[in-house]
Amino acid sequence: MFRFILSFFGSIFSLLVTGLIFGLLILGGVFWTYSRDLPSHEQLSQYAPKTISRVYSGEGRLIDEFAEERRIFVPGEEIPDLVKEAFVSAEDKNFYQHHGYDMRGIMAAGRDAVMSRGQNVRGASTITQQVMKNFLLSSDRSVERKVKELILATRLEQSLSKDQILELYLNEIFLGQNSYGVAAAAQTYFNKTLSELEPHEAATLAAMPQAPGRYHPVRAKERVTERRNYVLREMWQNGYIDEATMKSESAKPLRSVQNGDFEAFAEKLPPRDYFTDEIRRQLSEEFGEDEFFGGGLTIRATVEPHMQSVASDALRSALEDYDRGRGIWHGVIETLPEEALASEAAWRAALFDVKAAPRDVPGWMPAVILEVSDAGNARIGIEGIEEDADGHWVPAKDAQWARPEREDGSLGPRAQGVGDLAQPGDVVMVGAMTSDADGSFIRWTLRQVPEVQGGFMAMDVNTGRVIAMQGGFSYQSSVFNRATQAMRQPGSSFKPFVYAAALDNGYTPATIVVDEEIAINTPDGMWRPKNASNRTYGPTPLRTGIEQSRNLMTIRVAQDIGMQTVANYAERFGVYPDGQMRPFLANSLGAQETTLYNMVAAYAMFANGGERVEPTLVDRVQDRRGRTVYRHDQRDCVGCSQNALPAGTAPEIDTNRERVMDAVTAYQITSMMEGVVKRGSGTGVNLPVPIAGKTGTTNEAKDVWFVGFSSNIVAGCYLGYDQPRTLGQNAYGGTLCVPVFNAFMRQAVAEYGGSAFKVPEGGYFMKIDRFTGARLSADASGANVISEFFRDGTTLDSGMAYVDGGFEPKIMPAVDGLPLTLKALPATGAGTYGSKAVTTSTGQRKVIPGKADFGTISSGGLY
The missing domain is CATH 3.40.710.10 (DD-peptidase/beta-lactamase superfamily)
Known part of the structure; x- marks a missing residue:
């Protein structure tokens, strides 16, 4: 009997061992099959992510930036430990212990899937695996991709350090709002640098990778807050912060740029204009769109901001004077639905969504006609201007310069009041009339983008540096640059x-x-x-x-x-x-x-x-490593290489220009x-x-x-x-x-x-x-x-x-x-x-x- 039992269990053991061997052979075969023709992980050591190209004025002021993926690359040693700890806690708490994959995490995810009968399927990818997926593989959910991901993750752990892998991850990951990498996200959500982030803000960023498309800090505020507090608890349990910090940080409200709690970084930049957009057009052609939008170029523009402002004001004034002299009204931009006028909150939200209103004309603001009185005066709601007790009004006399243009192109009689030009719900542009003597406010006036257009350009006759360029009345109204793109009879x-x-x-x-x-x-x-x-x-x-x-x-x-x-x-x-x-x-x-x-x-x-002389909008272009890849000024400086010049002499500039x-x-x-x-x-x-x-x-x-x-x-x-x-x-x-x-x-x-x-x-x-x-x-x-x-x-x-x-x-x-x-x-x-x-x-x-x-x-x- 004993021999029979021993033989039975021996057979079972043999079958198990044989099955295990065959399973390992099959698994090995699968891994060997998928390991062939895999992309090389070694290219990640030469990582050059898509980063923002920035345009600076002559005095070094940032005036515009261009990016397909809005990313600011930060070396790993410059990323604060607080940020690293938040992401490790949220995404891969065993990151510093495993060798590319986390078997405990995989088994826990499998157990949860079985227990919930497929209802609770969660990922078990480590940070290393996510790096492989983001850089070298697709995002499809398949066994083949997961196997390849495991193989590459193991190889990557053997060739790069943990800090290097984390640097790749934190600079590449998408965190919503067209923000790639933690530095860009910190600027997008909080208008802060990484070193300025508080623990609850770092945890908010670490909450985003789970569902960056759904975790909006305003529309999904409650969900984001819950995820943020989960990250803070993980940070406490992993020993990165103490319990008191976890509790105090969790109690703080979710504040963001999107909710109006911080000024947006973009608001510190001047509105995009014809000058920087022409730089985009020319350099995209010169360097290629991929390099321009993702190469992290540093561009020193020739524009003189003060003179650019003078040029745009001069051209706008001429266009508006001509348009006003015609005496024809065509200034209704859009008409809001009746329900949008039900409350101040409603019309402000609707007015904010009117994208056709040009917001780059100094002193002009979009407004909606709220009511028109029998006398022809109009009460208006103005974007960005608080309501007062009496409301904001445009008097009837402000409309009496114009005749309305009918749908068939004919003109109506000269207006007697605002109601002859616009009705409640109509979106128009308005400006403040002020006193020439002391600048005090007089009244609100109607404005309209002229139908006539034009262009202006000014440059240095010796160097070709374009100091000002205006391609129309308003860039936001029309991006067509009439200084460079319009073909006209001279x-x-x-x-x-x-x-x-x-x-x-x-x-x-x-x-x-x-x-x-x-x-x-x-x-x-x-x-x-x-x-x-x-x-x-x-x-x-x-x-x-x-x-x-x-x-x-x-x-x-x-x-x-x-x-x-x-x-x-x-x-x-x-x-x-x-x-x-x-x-x-x-x-x-x-x-x-x-x-x-x-x-x-x-x-x-x-x-x-x-x-x-060749006109140029750019003095110099440097690549992401600071190397100069373009310089406009090719003149020779005779004597500049000498350590000292004779007394009373100065370097001589040889123009070496062709005589035409x-x-x-x-x-x-x-x-x-x-x-x-x-x-x-x-x-x-x-x-x-x-x-x-x-x-x-x-x-x-x-x-x-x-x-x-x-x-x-x-x-x-x-x-x-x-x-x-x-x-x-x-x-x-x-x-x-x-x-x-x-x-x-x-x-x-x-x-x-x-x-x-x-x-x-x-x-x-x-x-x-x-x-x-x-x-x-x-x-x-x-x-x-x-x-x-x-x-x-x-x-x-x-x-x-x-x-x-x-x-x-x-x-x-x-x-x-x-x-x-x-x-x-x-x-x-x-x-x-x-x-x-x-x-x-x-x-x-x-x-x-x-x-x-x-x-x-x-x-x-x-x-």
Whole structure:
């Protein structure tokens, strides 16, 4: 009997051992099968997580940040022990004892699953396993993934220390609210650094990995609080905090940025604007989107925040003034449902959700019409402004400037009260009217985002550093950057490139060009371009052609030197990409579209004497390790490497820039554009330093421009509708854009100064009559006298040829004579308006218009 029992139990034992062996063999086979072709865990030693790229202003102030995953990498040794202990307690309390997997945890999880019949299934992954899943594996719930996870976790424990594994985990883990890693989460939820966290705050972060999508500190406040207190109890039981600390910390309320208990970190940043968004666009193309949004780049921008504010205010003021002058109301942003007006809490919540309201315009706030009185006054609720006893009101008279725009596009009668423009529930923008004397509050006024748009840009003429850029009225209203992305016709602001090409091809500022009618047969019919004044002025000095923006003269010059020559110049200056300018005569008047960005950069080369300058929004870019990967300034500093320089000397900066045009030509065209500001279409410019520039107005005033410069700064502006249509009969570059230029440049001159434009070597001055081009004596004076700059080797004889561009002139035939003097005879009344007969040095009789440059001042354009 004993032998039988012994044999029975022996058989059972043998079966168990055999089964165990076969089980281990099968398990080993499974592990061996899954261990093949696993990703290498060794790459984690070179961990480079996606981190935030940050943009700083010139003085080092953080102005924007970009991230696909908002992560701030912190080395393991800089993460406080309190934070490590909270996460170890919450996620893997045996972390420092196990070798990659926690068998006790796995068995406990299995027991709970069996006991609950599958209702209580919880994870048993260690922190090491989670690192493997997050970095090298997928998140699918399968046996295969768990096996691979175990294998890799064991391998990782053999190659990295516990602290290194924890560093990977705490920097990679997703904690909700687009926050990856503990440092970013601490900033998102508490606006604190890791070292500033209190135990209950560290425990709150450690509570998040369980369900970051559901654990919202406001919507799931009770659930998050319970999980936080569980983490605090675990920290106490693991010996990281004492019982008194656990109890006191558990009793504290759950406070967060999302609940309004702390100021949000983002509120300390200026609103994103056109400048930093253009940096994003350019660097994403240069470095790739993955590197820009995840490479942890440190970007030093060229923007000057004060000047950027001046630029945006100047452009907004011009756009709003024009829009207000039209007297058309289109300012209702959205209409809230009736139930949203039931209480203050309801309308405030509904107003907060109106994303279309631009909140980046200084002094403007979204508001909702709460009621309209019989007198036409409107009571409003304003975002961020507390209600007072009487409420906030917009008086009826504030609406009487406007006519409502109906759905069919027609206009209603002029409003008598606010109720004619908006009804209860309508969301509008409002601003505070204040006293100019002391800044005291007067009343609330209605505001609206203008339909007309525009762009502005300013840059240093020597370095190319863009100091200000505004791409529209409001970035939040429209992210389309009209300074860099809008392709617009530059109109007469393109003419300086035609005249510069002429000056480099035998012309002088005193060359006489015939200003007479032209008719050109084109495939689309007869083209008869006109001057803006609808007049012609006969033979006129070249200078007057640009000062008074004469279209007919410009076309004759372009025809004479060849449109291909003009195209080559425009492309050399970067107005158009190489080979992209079409050599049609209409393009000499600025018919082909380009960007404000290109035009401003091109004008900078006139201002700096003809040297190439590349515009840039970025001074320097550094990677996550602090290495410089881009630097704009490539100039050489001669002597900077020496330990000491001789007394009285300073390092010399070698610009080593390419010359794109002759320095004499650059000065001549600059001098002629000074005349535009002093006597021509840019006379509205009123600044204490010499300014040169050119206006531009296209056909039917669909676009208006002004680009101008001092010796240091070049700035340009354009205004127009996004879908081009006329701005009206009185819209010119000189009336709409020059005020923007003035407002900005007054501050720019105060900041950067300015001087007379540098006169280059290789030329000489001679006084001439600017009406006729005749040489005058050195002591001549008067309104008709100008000191013109001529190239060495050029005489007035070779600079006063009549140019008709090959077109048949109306008054006289083209002549080859080069007049030395023009002797005035009594006016005959023949020919054009105010003309007079003269005798040239060859004895021929010609007709010269009286005061040839005193026609109707305009900005020219496309005709």
